Amino acid sequence: MKGFATTAIHGASQRGDPHGALRPPLYDSAAFGFADSQQIQLAFEGRKPAHVYSRLSNPTVEAFEQRIWLLSGALGVIAVSSGMAAISNVLMALAGAGSHIVTTRNVFGNTYSLFEQTFKPWGLEVTYVDMADHNALAAAIHDQTRAVFLEVITNPQLQVVDIPEIAHIAHERGVPLVLDGTLTTPYLFRSKDHGVDVEVISSTKYISGGATTIGGLIVDNGSFDWKLNPKLQAQAKRVGPGALLSTLRSEVYRNLGACLSPHNAFLQTLGLETLTLRIDKSCANALTVALWLQKHSRVAAVNYPGLDNFPEREIAQRLFPRGVGGILTLDLASREQCFAFQDALKLVQRATNVNDNKTLVLHPASTIYCEYSPNQKASMGVRDTMLRLSVGIEDVEDIIEDIEQGLATL
């Protein structure tokens, strides 16, 4: 296989476009026509591969899926409408009322909300553990557990844990590991090589190439025996390793309707082509900014997995040798100082989202986590004094100059 950057740009091959177009064309069409009744019947029965309706599949979306498939080395990929759709589709396919997942409170705020506010009332039991506590994780898994779920580098706590060891603990108990790989993408972390069974990604972030569109990806690495999952057992006996993906295609993904639009797939495939350049630059910029912030008297603490004093530095170096991403957090003296600093920024944008081309700042406690009580925020590692900085790909001197003038106003 060619290198990551080459594959991200070229895909598998230059398939013959009638006009020689170098870019996969955009099929902005809801439905596809058939020559006769038999052809459309065969397509509906799945006996003849064909696109019939873009909620189920679409050639432009398929081209995007194929490129991620090549880059991840996975069994198969399904692109969906958002990162949240990727998480909900996978967990709804694996688990349901009366069953259970093990996860951690150190997750993206809306993911926590999906578990607490959406899944729990539908009867899914959720246990939160500290993923660094392997005994607690092992003890939390029981007969009804259908998945262990965690984030690769947690947002915004930036916790890094020993993913291969967690995979081992889950597998010993017959449970798959589902990982949210949004902050790394397959470029910084090829989840298949570290025991992850299913990876979900918000392609809104690094992959979209500048935050043009919302999108998500489901990546089945093909490592888990789906016969061990009661919901997928029958399908696994019929189709083997493709049981999760085929259940999603023919049931959960199809019925929930959270498909990626062809237009967004087109833009995200374009974004993918410059992924390595942008990730390398944002990782380098984030490290430079983190080192600079560490020396500033107004900054109480800086958290970035690339710093020598990062608590899980050894694991971060082992798992992410190409870089640890573009997100860091800094603590100031108070919430008031955080607001004053944010308001003084001129280049850095006050915005949610991460891994944009632009540097973004956010006060998580008053935004993504505003619906939670102080105790809940504390249990999720979200402090009132903490700002999240998603470092972009601008000239790093300009980012630092803006931060410096912002801190000088305090």
Ligand SMILES: Cc1ncc(COP(=O)(O)O)c(C=O)c1O
């Ligand atoms: C780690 C992580 N997972 C999932 C999501 C949700 O992605 P989306 O906004 O594409 O639904 C986000 C969004 O910020 C995220 O940071």
